[in-house]
Amino acid sequence: MNESGTSRLKIGGPIHPEPLDKDRAAEWLRDLAERATAEDLPALRHFLEAGDEADRARLSAVLDLSSFLNSLILIHPDWLERLFQEDAGARITAVVEELRQLPGTESSETRLMAQLRRLRNEASLLIALRDLFGAADARRTTADLSDLAEAAVGAALRFCLLDLDRTGKIRLPDRDRPEEGAGLFVLAMGKLGGRELNYSSDIDIICFFDSRAPAILDPGEAVDIYSRLVRRLVRMIGERTADGYVFRTDLRLRPDPGAMPLAIPVSTALSYYESSGRNWERTAFVKARTIAGDQAAAANFFSEITPFIWRKYLDFAAISDIKAMKERIDRHRGFEGLAVAGHNVKLGRGGIREIEFFVQTQQIIAGGRSPRLRVRSTEDALHELVEGGWIAKETASELIVAYWFLRRVEHAVQMVADEQTHSLPEDEEGLLRIAKLLGFKDFSAFSAELMRHMEVVDQRFGELFAGDRGPLPEHSRIGRLFGGDEDSRLVDYLTEIGFQRPDDIARVIRAWGVGRYRATRSDAARTQLSRVLPLLLRTFGRARDPDAALAAFDAFLERLPSGLQFFALIAANPKLLELLALVITSAPRLAGTIVARPHVFDALIDPAFYRETPTRALLAERLEAFLHDAEDYEDTLARLRIFASEQQFLVGARLLSGTMQGEGAGAAFSNIADLVIASAFEAVEAMFIERHGRVSGGRMVLLGMGRLGSRELTAGSDVDLMLLYDHDDGAEQSDGDKSLPTSVYYMRLTQRLIAALSSPMGEGVLYEVDFRLRPSGNKGPLATHIDSFRSYQKDQAWTWERMALTRSRPVAGDPGFIDEVKSTIRDILGEPRDESSIRNDIAAMRARIERDKPARGALDLKLRAGGLIDLEFIAQWAILEGRVSLDFIGCPTVEVIAVAERAGVIPSLGLGLSLEMAMQAFTRIIQLMRLGPQGCWRVGELPPGLADRIAETLDLPSQDQIETTTDEIAGSVRQAFLSLLPFPEKPSAD
Incomplete structure (x- = not known):
């Protein structure tokens, strides 16, 4: 009852749908009143006789517009009766919580299936009413639907596990918490994984299990046992009975679904993803989330599969795969232009899937470098793309509004008859029905709003794929010439854009076209090069000496080990070509870095390139994230090399582009060295201690000398270092299994550090290292005891050695010992x-x-x-x-x-x-x-x-x-x- 005594449903919301036929809607209300009388529902009967007029009107509209909701209301009017005492949103929460408590101790499969369907139907009605009345926005609707599905799957899984335990097939560690220790877990993919489930959606799940779990009695039988469990779970959830169904379930996103079992051992899955996993599967895992089962086993699985999902490097070749996937969908479904009648708001042009592809493509490209992009929600990901500078705030805002509008349209389409469809009706009455469900007065207003949002999505999606919905300027023309026989036309074109020796340049281009270099040998690489070729030629044509510039690029290309990712990167980011041309023609050190490690060019794609200063704190944060997944000592050293190369390249590119000046570069190069050397030192010390133990009271400090010490490193600088140590009096050797005399211990640790920094690996070297500034230079020991250092500086050091100390600075070591060493150096330099x-x-x-x-x-x-x-x-x-x-x-x-x-x-x-x-x-x-x-x-x-x-x-x-x-x-x-x-x-x- 409201303040005037008029009864109202506790649903709320500002939207008032109107029926297609007011007389028919009134008849439905009379039918509902008869049901309320028959079932003795006084509050509902009073509402239908004298309740809030606006509330009755919109309820009658729902009865007229949706056959599915109509049947739920008329069969279960008691669900409305409850809404005069309990808020619809609170009731949805209570239903989900009731599902989470299932199965009860006396549950049978038949009883549980009936409970699941009854609770699902009640929640579905309330979720729909809140959505249609505007009491819940699309975010809340999709979250409620996702919670409902998750709770239902969890209940069915617990029942199946308990039944297997009862029959002796498995032995659960704790029957009160059957999922713990079972080893089996259920991953939600797609919209359920992102908590964005639509109203009549399938749920995409994959079931894995850890064969080492304590519940598994015979690992050899586990595949069969758990696969039968999954088949049973799917039937309990998806089978249509007299009570309906809970959720249709799709298992086809699992690895190799034609050959793999329904429940897949984790080891088998990891082997598959490592050797055969495809980009669409990586994209699917962006939203993957554990919704039921053994949480500990699932956490271990995600830890192992992270490198498959999130690559160390920017992956622009993934753009081509994702674009091709979308094109296949369009061709298969017959989607072409934008429309309203019959348009598929999920898969069609300007639809929901394009927003998801827009987001997930950039997550896949950059998520390995930017962990904050590893979010499941589409809206959250758009916000993170803005925060990282990958897209403009305006773009994100437009796409977020469009996304949730399209999701409401999708829900309305599905609420009519609880059908898994995403296509708008083709007939006039059907379209008007959808418009009125969404609260529009007429079809034209709905059509205009829908087209406005789809046009925004279409434009933004097209921009991401570099104008794929219209040919690039001159693309078709050059595509015909590239690798073709039209020599004169290519020569004419090269002359037109500024080349002085077009015949020679044409021969160079033809060599690319026939795959003479490793970088252009594959069809995929040549396709990408063909795509970017017009822009590339125009860029070099604007150089001071176009012929020399293109010759330099040709030499660069000849040394490039692989071209697909590189050309894909340029195709996706054409603005980079100007800087690339400058790098190739003017900075062979940077160009050489790209050739040796092509992925370092990724650093220039980071939107922060032109706007941020690489402070020590920022670099430290990035290094910590980059080392987070390192598997062992060797992997740590490899990652340090990658990080240093990328960051040094980035500083050099900033210098060359004019966004940083030399004094800033010196500090940046030195910050990189500080962090990388300190991390290498920490890794070396940890490994050394594991093998040789510790020296009693042992402490070390690594001093940076020369340009490192004065924070003035340049590109390619060697680093001058000195290691000082101290230990307890009387300490003669380390305490490890392979103990070493004290002086030998520190000498070998220093040798190990030098090797860690300067030994060639697949990712190159970190730094060439020079220890000649230590006392007595090459004649002295590699590591120096602090007392020997003091004695030498007091009695033997030359003036040039004290000059060198003015540029010294601790870069790693024991904090207390660092203070002591700094004080010692001050004392030495302060002596009159x-x-x-x-x-x-x-x-x-x-x-x-x-x-x-x-x-x-x-x-x-x-x-x-x-x-x-x-x-x-x-x-x-x-x-x-x-x-x-x-x-x-x-x-x-x-x-x-x-x-x-x-x-x-x-x-x-x-x-x-x-x-x-x-x-x-x-x-x-x-x-x-x-x-x-x-x-x-x-x-x-x-x-x-x-x-x-x-x-x-x-x-x-x-x-x-x-x-x-x-x-x-x-x-x-x-x-x-x-x-x-x-x-x-x-x-x-x-």
Whole structure:
């Protein structure tokens, strides 16, 4: 009753469907009133006589519009009677909970099947009424339907397991919790897996079992026993009886359904997916969820199958498979354009499946790199795609609204007669029926709204597949020429777009077409290349020297081990071609990385490429996720190599594209090294301890030296390291099964670390490692005891060794020992020394380097007079003499120089130039040059694109001014160096 005393159904909602025939609807209400009287349902009878008029009207509309709901209401009016006391949403929850308590102790199969059907039908009625009246949105409707199915499957499975236990086929560890320890589990796939089940849906399930489970008495018989159980479960759920059915069940998504049993051993399934699993099966597993059975066994299965679902690399070839799957559906079903009458809102163009493909394609492509994309719900996945920058917020919003609107339409179509159909009626009355069920006044309003949403989906789906619904510009034209016989037409086209030697270029292209290279040998790879070829040719045609640019790409292609994924990636992301062209023509180090490990190009697809700075925290988060699934020591090292390659490549590409400057690159390269080396160190130490035990009180610190220590690494830099250790007094050997003397223990651990970092693996090397900055250099032990280190620095170290310590920094090790080592280094560098002696030693060293290793050209910025060595030596001198605080040990050279200049330690250079600005300019140049070919010491030797990028970073109008500018800067730096550290008349003999 409401406040005025008028009775209302506790359903709620703002939508008021209207009947097709008001007189017929009124008759249905009279029939319902007779049923209420016959069954003595006073609240319902009162409602039908004098209840809320609007509520009665919309109930009459449902009776008129849906034959299925009509029959449920008239056969079970008591279900409505309950709604005057209990809210429909609460009752749905109660029904699901009742299912979760089944089977009871006295249940028989017949009784349980009747209970399941009665509860399903009641919930189906209430779910439909809440949906049609707007009391529940489509999200809630699909979730309620999914909960209903899950609870029903669980009840049937528990009954079957208990019956097997009763007959002695299995022995359950706990009959009160029959699923635990049974080994058998049920995976929901598709919409049930994503908790998005539709109103009259089949449920797609796969049943696996762990043959080692405690309930299984004879593993040899388990397949037969559990397969019979699954067949029984399907019958209990899906068989149509006098009470109807619960859910139709489909088992065809299991591996090789024509050959595999209904219950599949986990070991067999994993073997199948590893050797024969296809992309559509990976896509199906995106939504897979355990809905019944042994949860522990299911968790172990998902842990094992994760690498199959979520690849380490971006998988753009999957786009082709998923697109082909959609095209096969369209051809088989005869779907072409957009329509309303007869249109399939699930599989048709602009329909539900296209939204799901839009989402799942990108999840499959990037979910291996971005764990946050591994969500089952379509809406949740769209939100995560926005958060990760993969799609625009507007796109997600449009698709989410369209998705739930189309799901409501799908529900309405199915609610009419509880039929598993997704197609709208073709007749006028049928279409008007659907429109009115959804609350539209007339068909035209419904049609306009439906077409608007389908057009949005159609557009977004087409954009994802790079315009597949219309030919790419020039695609058909070049497709005919690629590998064909129309030589003159291809030559004419190449001339038209800017190539100077079109005949030569045509021969190169023909070599691709006939599969001369490994990368173009397969039909699939050539198909993808053909697709991207027009755009590729136009891109290289815009280069300064198109012929040389395409020749460089040809050389790159010749070395590429496989082309399918690479061409698919370019086809799906045509904007990458401009950067790819720059990489191939200007940065052989980056191009070489792509050739050696083509998947590193994946990093450029990440939407964050152009907008985020690779901070240490961000890199650490990504590394942790990347190492999460590592299986063992070797896999950890392989993953570290992949991670380092990708992240270094990403920094280099940012440098080349102009989204990062040199000083930022130095910090980024160093952050990568810090994290990777620390992880490798941790893995090596753990493995070493497992084999050789620990040294009592043992502690270690790994020091980064040189450019690593000062956070100024460049692309391809070696890393300078030093390992210091300490242990309890009297500790003579480790305590493991294969114990080692203490000094040997740390020496071998260091050797193992060097091997972990620098040994070639399938994924390359991490870093070339140099330990020569340790005490006594190559003559000393690889690992140094902290006391020996102190003693050496006090009595034997040369000035250059203390200079090296100014660039030292702990990168891994025991936290307490790190503080001790840092304090020790501060003490060493803080000891008072003769200033003139320090200056003379530094100046003599610089003079000796200049004599023995003269600069090879204007751009040999490290060695040239007034170059990087001059600047680094000034910074190290400032720390050694106490002109700059010891707090700046291990800081970038530019920071030390800036502090020294502000303190007045360094003289002004004049002309508006400072040593800080000089260091910044040289850093930017050398970071870019490290990406280019080796042995280029003059601008004329550089690739044009790289020279242009250097000019850009120096704010110069053209590359012609680069050498003049660097000469001017170097001259000023040399003048400052000599004023602070004048060369001796003769270099020291030291």
